[in-house]
Amino acid sequence: MRASDRAYAALRSDIVEWRLPPGSVLAEVEQSERLGVSRTPLREALARLTAEGLTAAQRGRGVVVSNISLADVRELFELRAALECRAAELACERGDRDVFRQLHQELVGASGLLNEADPSRAAYYELVGRLDAAIDAAVDNSYLAQALRNLRVHLVRVRRLSQDNPARLLEAAKEHATIAAAIAKGNAGVASAATTVHLDNSLDHLLSTNTP
Amino acid sequence: MRASDRAYAALRSDIVEWRLPPGSVLAEVEQSERLGVSRTPLREALARLTAEGLTAAQRGRGVVVSNISLADVRELFELRAALECRAAELACERGDRDVFRQLHQELVGASGLLNEADPSRAAYYELVGRLDAAIDAAVDNSYLAQALRNLRVHLVRVRRLSQDNPARLLEAAKEHATIAAAIAKGNAGVASAATTVHLDNSLDHLLSTNTP
DNA sequence: AGCAATGGTTATGTATACATAAAATTAAGA
DNA sequence: TCTTAATTTTATGTATACATAACCATTGCT
Structure with missing residues (x-):
């Protein structure tokens, strides 16, 4: 190396x-x-x-x-919404429905992953990462994928701001499951809407746990 | 330097x-x-x-x-649609309407810029560039702006593939005028739709002049 | 004659020395 | 005592020398 x-x-x-x-x-x-x-x-x-x-x-x-303020977080989520909503729509057109059906099943059962004594939630984040990867693969657009990669670097940094309490993670898992289900059905409108809702909820949670 | x-x-x-x-x-x-x-x-x-x-x-x-194939062009325009549609929507929320009203007027009169003997169409491209800059400024999101900048580097390279004939440029000017008008009215749905139409037409033109 | 292995050549990867510009500190004058 | 200028110091910007790895050609063997 x-x-x-x-x-x-x-x-x-x-x-x-x-x-x-x-x-x-x-x-x-x-x-x-x-x-x-x-x-x-x-x-x-x-x-x-x-x-x-x-x-x-x-x-x-x-x-x-670089500094990263709450204003930056809002901007990041705005870009994220643009990219991920479109990615979800495109995944509906091109994705392998069985893959997302399977991911949906796993996400529905994600509460099991969160109840165990795993402080880092490694298994949960791995599953969410697999959903992201599946969408990327379905979209099959290297420029869009690169833009998402650039974005995710900053999002990982932001995650440390967010006290990811189990209740919110459980909600998030359900939201992810809804997205996966919409893609499995090939319903682009619902997939995009579910992504919008998920990101809005995530941003709200992030801001509410970081404002006095 | x-x-x-x-x-x-x-x-x-x-x-x-x-x-x-x-x-x-x-x-x-x-x-x-x-x-x-x-x-x-x-x-x-x-x-x-x-x-x-x-x-x-x-x-x-x-x-x-790097190589840049027609498949790359399709992918580039897909990312472009995601970013520019959202940017147009956000400009509707936050933009100064007078700025876009003024740009709309100039774009309506863009046929004058194209009739003159200016082989490089410098004045036309400058005007379109001002619309892009106005949208960027209105959106006021550094991450989205950065993603658009990264994208535009590749688009400039692609422009050399496109024989930009006067007829298409005239059409494009009208499409840009429609976008500016929608933002001036604050109508996000129309702004996004007009952007979608413009990009689809541009891509079609690009592909039709580059496939035998 | 074809294939493989070895040596040579060339380009990249890394370290370091030197130049330059900016920042901080000190000294001098008001 | 405060301000300003000059000097010192420190860090970055650049050049170059050296190490290393990959590629190509040549030669020897099968």
């Missing part, structure tokens, strides 16, 4: 997991020593992160971890 | 204007000598281009200019 890839993966993980909070200054020498690579591959990693929007170049002061 | 920025701008222009056609191998030493910069800033430029999707890294063989 290339040193620049390692530096990129390490920095990206540090930022997304909030070990490097917004505003952190990423000095080249400091980070290159910390990660055990030279400045050249580290700069390449920083350039990639800046292109993704996780960091921003300040003139003269190196790059800093 | 930094050397890496110059190298990026030069290469990006060369790719978008088809002076570097798809498949061109961008060897580091060759390009760094051609552009008069050292390998380090050149590599930074190539990394940015690769992040945008204009180039792709081949293992062991450096980076090559």
Whole structure:
């Protein structure tokens, strides 16, 4: 594995997991020593992160971890709605209905995943990730998929803001199940509407747990 | 201006204007000598281009200019529809109606711009660009704007495929005028629908002039 | 004659040294 | 004491040298 890839993966993980909070200054020498690579591959990693929007170049002061405010969250969800609603519609046209029927079944039973003592909800998030992947695969559009990937990087970072309590996750699972069912039926209007509802609820929950 | 920025701008222009056609191998030493910069800033430029999707890294063989097929064009327009329809809807909510009323007037009179002997249609494209910018400003969403910017890079490259004959440009101007009018009226449904129609017509024209 | 293996060549990946610009600190003058 | 300018310091931007890996050609073997 290339040193620049390692530096990129390490920095990206540090930022997304909030070990490097917004505003952190990423000095080249400091980070290159910390990660055990030279400045050249580290700069390449920083350039990639800046292109993704996780960091921003300040003139003269190196790059800093981008801030992410509640206003940013609203904007992110607006873009997310545009992309995911269309993706759901397209998945209705092109998707393999059996795949989504199966995912629907699993999502209906997702309460089982949440009752167990799994603080990280790994099994739940894995299932939701499989639904996202299935939609991506059904849409079969590399540019749309790339736009969604870019977006999800920021969403993972935002997730740490959200205290994902079991009640909300249970609701979310039902909403995901509704989306999967609509795609399985090939009903684009319902799939898009269900996605809109789900994202609005998610944003409401996020904002309500983060405003005093 | 930094050397890496110059190298990026030069290469990006060369790719978008088809002076570097798809498949061109961008060897580091060759390009760094051609552009008069050292390998380090050149590599930074190539990394940015690769992040945008204009180039792709081949293992062991450096980076090559990405291919862009008719299938890619279809995918691009699919993403474009998702982003621009939503942008038009949001502009209806938040835009300054006078701005779009003014743009509507100018677009109605766009036939004058096309009748003159201006082979590059610079004035026409400038006006359409102002409509795009007005929508971006009205939407006021940095993430959506960034996604649109990323997309437009590829669209500019595709424009060279399209023999933009005066008849089609006249049609397109009318379609743009319809979009501007809908936003000026604050009618989100019509704005989205008009955008859908415009993009479908544009894609049809593009495909019809490029299939034997 | 065809295939495989080995050596050479070329390009990328990485490290480091040097140049330059910006920021901070200190000193001097008002 | 405050402000300003100059100097020092530190970090980024660039160039280049070196290491390494991949590709190609040549040669030897089957």
